Amino acid sequence: MPTAKRLAARPNGFFAACVAASLIWPHAGEAATTHLSPLAGLGKALFFDKSLSSSGQLACASCHSPANAYAAPRGAGPVMMGGPRMDQQGRRAVPSLRYLQHVPQFTRHLYLSRTDDPEDVGPGGGLMWDGRASTLEDQALVPLLDPREMANRDMHELAGRLQGSAEAARMRALQGNPAQHTAPEDERLADLAAVALARFELEDPSFHPYDSRYDAYLEGTGQLTAQELRGLELFNSPDKGNCAECHPSTPGPGGRPPDFTDYRFAAVGVPRNPALAANERASYFDLGLCGPLRSDLLRESTEYCGMFRTPTLRNTARRAYFFHNARFTTLQDVVRFYVTRDLDPARWYPAHGGRIELYDDLPSVFRQNVDRSDPPFDRRPGQAQALSEVEIADLVAFLKTLDDRS
Numbered sequence: 001m002p003t004a005k006r007l008a009a010r011p012n013g014f015f016a017a018c019v020a021a022s023l024i025w026p027h028a029g030e031a032a033t034t035h036l037s038p039l040a041g042l043g044k045a046l047f048f049d050k051s052l053s054s055s056g057q058l059a060c061a062s063c064h065s066p067a068n069a070y071a072a073p074r075g076a077g078p079v080m081m082g083g084p085r086m087d088q089q090g091r092r093a094v095p096s097l098r099y100l101q102h103v104p105q106f107t108r109h110l111y112l113s114r115t116d117d118p119e120d121v122g123p124g125g126g127l128m129w130d131g132r133a134s135t136l137e138d139q140a141l142v143p144l145l146d147p148r149e150m151a152n153r154d155m156h157e158l159a160g161r162l163q164g165s166a167e168a169a170r171m172r173a174l175q176g177n178p179a180q181h182t183a184p185e186d187e188r189l190a191d192l193a194a195v196a197l198a199r200f201e202l203e204d205p206s207f208h209p210y211d212s213r214y215d216a217y218l219e220g221t222g223q224l225t226a227q228e229l230r231g232l233e234l235f236n237s238p239d240k241g242n243c244a245e246c247h248p249s250t251p252g253p254g255g256r257p258p259d260f261t262d263y264r265f266a267a268v269g270v271p272r273n274p275a276l277a278a279n280e281r282a283s284y285f286d287l288g289l290c291g292p293l294r295s296d297l298l299r300e301s302t303e304y305c306g307m308f309r310t311p312t313l314r315n316t317a318r319r320a321y322f323f324h325n326a327r328f329t330t331l332q333d334v335v336r337f338y339v340t341r342d343l344d345p346a347r348w349y350p351a352h353g354g355r356i357e358l359y360d361d362l363p364s365v366f367r368q369n370v371d372r373s374d375p376p377f378d379r380r381p382g383q384a385q386a387l388s389e390v391e392i393a394d395l396v397a398f399l400k401t402l403d404d405r406s
Contacts, residue, residue: 036203039174043200045167046193052161053150054084060143060197063094066206069315069404070097078275078326082149089277090148091286091293092129093326098207098404099259099312100139102252106131108297110264122304123289123297124263129308129324131265132294136198141190159186162193206406210257212314214401218257224401231398234391241335241387241395242375246310260313260402265289267306268377269341269359269370271348273327285363286325305366306359317400325361331396339376339387 036044046052050059063080065073072080072094079090103125104110110124126134133139143149144158152158162171175192183191201207216222224232234241236249244250247260265288278284290298290305297304308324322328328337337348345356359367371377376386387395 037199038170039196040199040203042167042170042174042192043196043198044204045170046165046197047200049165049167051165052144052152052158053082054152054157055082055086055150057086058082058150060140063143063149064097069318070207071095071315071319072321074320076320078273078321080149082143083147083151088148088151091276091278092324093321095129095311096315097201098209099314100127100136101202101208102256102259103127103263105134108300112262112264121262121264123265123307126309128293130288130294131309136201137191137194140194140197144190144193155186155190158193159189162189209404209406211405212402213405214398215257217401218251225397227394227397228401229398230391231394231396234387234395235398239375239386240391241338243313243395245374247313261310264310265304265307266310266371267308267362267366267369268338269306269367270323270325270327270337270361272361273325276325279361285361287362287366288324290366302366303369306362306369313399314402315404317396317403327361331399332392335387335392335395339379339385339392341377342372343379343381343383343385 047060050056050062052059063072063082064070068074076094078093080094082088082090106123106126108123109120110122111118112121113119123131125131127136127139128142133142145152145154152161162168165171171189171192174196175188213222213224217224232249235243235247238245246262246264246266248258248262249260250258252258267288272279278286286292287298287305288308290302290307316322317331320329322331322334328334340347342358345358349356349358349360351357359370362370379386
């Protein structure tokens with residue numbers, strides 16, 4: 001499978017040529033436009049092309065629906081089905097492709113400038129739930145080669161599908177003279193497809209519209225209701241919701257609208273989801289940064305095991321399933337879980353032999369990695385909830401203002 005490391009190791013391929021030509025990333029402050037470049041136009045066509053999958057039934061848009069903020073389509077199950085016969089269940093909930101343009105590359109040491117002295121907050125950045133894709137190009141290739149998704153066996157099979165696709169002529173035109181490239185043709189075609197898909201996500205404004213009611217409120221062109229304003233206060237309060245600790249709600253560098261994520265990783269002890277086929281094996285655990293889809297960090301430290309990347313909260317109210325394992329189906333229960341996880345664990349976790357199994361979706365050796373210090377996770381049995389039911393309703397009302405209007 002092509003990874004960031006593998007792509008970076010191909011300095012003479014088409015991918016590198018695109019980098020040199022500044023085709024991949026927009027310049028700082030570059031405005032979105034409805035007119036797509038030829039490369040982005042190719043990416044758009046590829047995004048909707050089901051012929052690129054081994055089943056002939058799955059396109060990028062099948063799992064990342066434009067009608068649902070480029071997340072899983074409405075009516076889909078907790079995870080998507082794929083594979084050559086469309087009978088393979090994915091391992092994780094489908095994340096949205098919106099608002100990825102500012103995600104930094106994965107690093108073991110992310111520094112956040114909350115004060116004059118930047119703070120090392122540990123692993124951060126990267127795309128997908130475990131940060132294993134460093135760039136949009138890397139991310140674009142992952143589902144094309146994943147046996148549970150579009151299921152091309154290798155680059156050669158993917159190249160064959162690209163050559164037989166309706167976009168083949170456009171790809172040949174954009175590829176230029178093959179004699180100018182030293183990389184194998186299979187890699188050139190795959191690289192071109194990845195770059196085109198990334199460019200589509202960067203150029204098309206539907207991937208980053210910033211047109212929610214909260215954006216209008218920040219711009220001074222819209223208002224929030226009294227309940228939504230109470231929810232915003234709870235969201236920002238370090239002693240109440242404390243949501244802004246990981247999902248900043250204030251404008252970012254240069255005054256750009258907030259993306260509602262700090263790109264960090266966290267272990268929050270989400271309960272195991274029996275609806276996932278992989279969980280039928282009691283020995284199976286999804287450890288996020290420690291695997292099963294990446295293994296590089298497990299060799300370095302076990303303190304990362306169970307950590308997943310903090311997603312944006314934009315359009316979160318549109319989702320039917322929440323967290324990496326799709327365990328929850330309502331925003332209300334997500335917030336209730338946060339404020340009662342350790343106060344009323346029997347509400348969320350199973351009991352064995354009369355003992356509640358806390359953080360049951362992690363092996364016992366890694367349960368110490370779960371956050372128990374940051375509010376509202378700092379509450380212990382006998383203490384009051386950080387949020388009452390009324391306040392939970394207020395907070396959810398605010399979260400709904402983060403839905404894009406488009």
